[in-house]
Amino acid sequence: MKNDLYNYILGIADNSLILGQRLGELCGHGPNLETDIALTNISLDLLGQTRSYFQYAATLVEGEKTEDDIAFMRTERDYKNVLLVEQPNTHFGFVIMRQFLFDVYHLQFMKKLQQSKDETLVAIANKGIKEVSYHERFSSDWVIRLGDGTDESREKMQEAVNGLWRYTNELFQLTEADKAMVSEGIAVDVSTLKDEYYAKVSEVLKEATLTIPDDNYFQKGGKEGIHTEHMGYLLADMQYMQRSYPNMKW
Amino acid sequence: MHLETTHIDPSLLPILETVSDPEIPVLSVLDLGVIREAFEEDGVVKIKLTPTYSGCPAMDVIGDDLRTAFAAIGKKAVVQLVLAPAWTTDWISEAGKQKMEEYGIAAPLSETADKDALLGNAKVVRCTNCGSQNTHLVSQFGSTACKALFKCDDCQEPFDYFKCLK
Numbered sequence: 001m002k003n004d005l006y007n008y009i010l011g012i013a014d015n016s017l018i019l020g021q022r023l024g025e026l027c028g029h030g031p032n033l034e035t036d037i038a039l040t041n042i043s044l045d046l047l048g049q050t051r052s053y054f055q056y057a058a059t060l061v062e063g064e065k066t067e068d069d070i071a072f073m074r075t076e077r078d079y080k081n082v083l084l085v086e087q088p089n090t091h092f093g094f095v096i097m098r099q100f101l102f103d104v105y106h107l108q109f110m111k112k113l114q115q116s117k118d119e120t121l122v123a124i125a126n127k128g129i130k131e132v133s134y135h136e137r138f139s140s141d142w143v144i145r146l147g148d149g150t151d152e153s154r155e156k157m158q159e160a161v162n163g164l165w166r167y168t169n170e171l172f173q174l175t176e177a178d179k180a181m182v183s184e185g186i187a188v189d190v191s192t193l194k195d196e197y198y199a200k201v202s203e204v205l206k207e208a209t210l211t212i213p214d215d216n217y218f219q220k221g222g223k224e225g226i227h228t229e230h231m232g233y234l235l236a237d238m239q240y241m242q243r244s245y246p247n248m249k250w
Numbered sequence: 251m252h253l254e255t256t257h258i259d260p261s262l263l264p265i266l267e268t269v270s271d272p273e274i275p276v277l278s279v280l281d282l283g284v285i286r287e288a289f290e291e292d293g294v295v296k297i298k299l300t301p302t303y304s305g306c307p308a309m310d311v312i313g314d315d316l317r318t319a320f321a322a323i324g325k326k327a328v329v330q331l332v333l334a335p336a337w338t339t340d341w342i343s344e345a346g347k348q349k350m351e352e353y354g355i356a357a358p359l360s361e362t363a364d365k366d367a368l369l370g371n372a373k374v375v376r377c378t379n380c381g382s383q384n385t386h387l388v389s390q391f392g393s394t395a396c397k398a399l400f401k402c403d404d405c406q407e408p409f410d411y412f413k414c415l416k
Contacts, residue, residue: 034389034399041391048305052333123334127304130336130415131395137368138390 005118006060007080007177008187010070011223012109013053014081017071018231019102020046021238022089031092038138039095045131052124072242076232077225080175084167086222086231093146093153097160100139104200105171105193107136112188121186140204147208154209161205162213169218171197259289269319272311273394276353279312283341286332295320295327300337302415303395339415354378355397356411364414368398377402378409 023043030036054067085102089095110132113125146153172194174182181187202212221227241248258266258280266285271277279285279299287298297316301309313329320327339358342350347357356375359367366372368387375385382404392399397410 034391037393038389038391041395044305044307044395045303046305048301048303052304119334123336124304127301127333127336131303134390134413141390 002060004177004180005186006057007175008181009053009057009060009121011080011175011177012113013050013057014079015085015102015106016046016053017050018079018081018234019085019099020044020050021234022085022087023095023099025089025237026095035092042099042135042138045128045135049124049128049131052127056120056124068242072239076227076235079227079231079235080223080225082167082170083219083222083228084164084170086227086234087164087167088230088234091156091160093156094160094163096139096142096146097157097164099135100143100204101161101164101168101201103132103136103139104204105168105197107132108193108196108200109188109190112193116187117185143204143210144208147205147210157208158210161210162215165213165215166217166219168197168201170220170222173220173223175223256283256285257287257289258285262288262290262295265319265323266316269312269315272308272315274350274353274355276349277342277346279316281343281346281349283343283346284312284337290325293326295325297327297329298332299329300332300335302337305395337415339412342412350412351378354409356400356409358412358414361414361416367411368413375400375411377405377407379407380405 020043023039023046026036027040027043028036030039050071051067054070057070058065058067084098087094087098107129110125110129113121114129116122116125143157147157148154149157172190174189174191178187178190182189205212263280266280266288267278269279271279271282274282282302284300284302285297286300287296289296299309299313299316309331313331316329317327342358350357356378358364359374363372363374367375368390370387373383373385375387376383377385377400380402382402384403385400386403388399388401388408390398392410396412396415398413399408400411401408
């Protein structure tokens, strides 16, 4: 039970950690000052949520690991984030589309996590949902603005959604830890979020004058620790300090 | 008011008042409503602190500042971070909102007005420089996660608006 809960927490926290890292990479590289600040603020919210999850997870393996160990000292196969969030930053439209496809899910997920039987997870969700609602509003606005924008911005957004669509279905896949924790009333049964997710995503894409991909080929693996090639590079960057100077502190 | 749900020993208030938010130095931690509990037990001051936003980097600094402030009067303080109940902008005191406005940050509006302002449905955020309501949203995220960036269309000054968080 404790082990399942630990794995469950890491699974949900890794999505926030890895997306937070991706957004953090944009610090000082945003297309303009306002969006640069917005993206790094979102990164900060996600990393804040991650810390709360990891601090909780660390109490379940008391004395064995700290939140820093959990964040920085695992190998690639031990990270259980979905493939969507590890996809590299290319152009701004791509970053926004990746964010949007995650935010819609994240908001629905947080709403359900508020009903968990685990009070610490409920506290994290109650806190995080306020932040995630802002993220979703921000990314939806940009998807609409760029999709229903110039010929060039629409083309880039269409290309982004076509490229990312195959990673969406994995969000609703249940892992072993999920199944165990769903039966305890602790985990969110993500498989039930699917219809509402695609309805919401389609509504925004429609308003953005974008075509909803009819691609039925979906890629998965992240939740089992089998990642795309981008993950190794991301971790090499993220873990550099802890690997070079073990146990270093700020 | 925010003090109703808190448990703070009145004798500790003078010290707590001296500790401010590093991002908005005119606001004390009491104005901000982030101190949920503070009392002395066995010669140790025990403080429960709640973050405004999950990733708020000011929390570590506030924790250090609290320990330093009590150390200055020879007392040891233990600061614990608590997540529940989640902080809301309702916990900012009236005096705090006033000080915030004077500092140049528009204080949070009601939930409905806030939504209107951030969605651009209504011009309700008042410019902290000239008082005009003829303002518009520049970015949903300002210099910190808790603020949005606005610009006044009358005096042309940009200013921060502290977003309503419920």
